[in-house]
Amino acid sequence: SQTIHQWPATLVQPVGSPLSLECTVEGTSNPNLYWYRQAAGRGLQLLFYSVGIGQISSEVPQNLSASRPQDRQFILSSKKLLLSDSGFYLCAWSLSKNTEAFFGQGTRLTVV
């Protein structure tokens, strides 16, 4: 069966520090991969999606970036965190556009 792993679960980082969140999927090949952000008490905002290795599309301009160095690995990064980057970050995968998205357990990021 397919599983998705996301780490770390919680992270406290100072303003201006770098960020690297990692997500891996097991049990499937060539998944569509996504990064979402959920601010406190708000909905899910799509940040990036990827259809294959090295292929990244950005939905929202920001100081974050994403990379897909391997088929089942998706990384969210920042060179310098802002206070406004605090939130709950969720990685997700799906088989295609019209099938459900499966979410990782999320990373709660607090920028201080």
Next chain:
Amino acid sequence: GENVEQHPSTLSVQEGDSAVIKCTYSDSASNYFPWYKQELGKRPQLIIDIRSNVGEKKDQRIAVTLNKTAKHFSLHITETQPEDSAVYFCAARGYSGGGADGLTFGKGTHLIIQP
């Protein structure tokens, strides 16, 4: 792009009563509409979904209806139970001819089941 509006933001119902959450979408080409349930501090999990070739779908106490003409879809939970308390998100996925566009989510409804 797609825009999804969800109402209400908070819904409180007595245990055993029904709950209805409504969403509208803007892109008439959208063809996939999932609903997710998110408990506090946990990941969203799919509870039911519907595709644009279907008007209604039911799974035990949960049902979803879709009105393509009006571009709205609703979640219905009957005989609510305390474990139904959570935040519920609707979402829509449009068709852009290619790519893996992510789902556009509503802002969520905090459902509270009163004992």
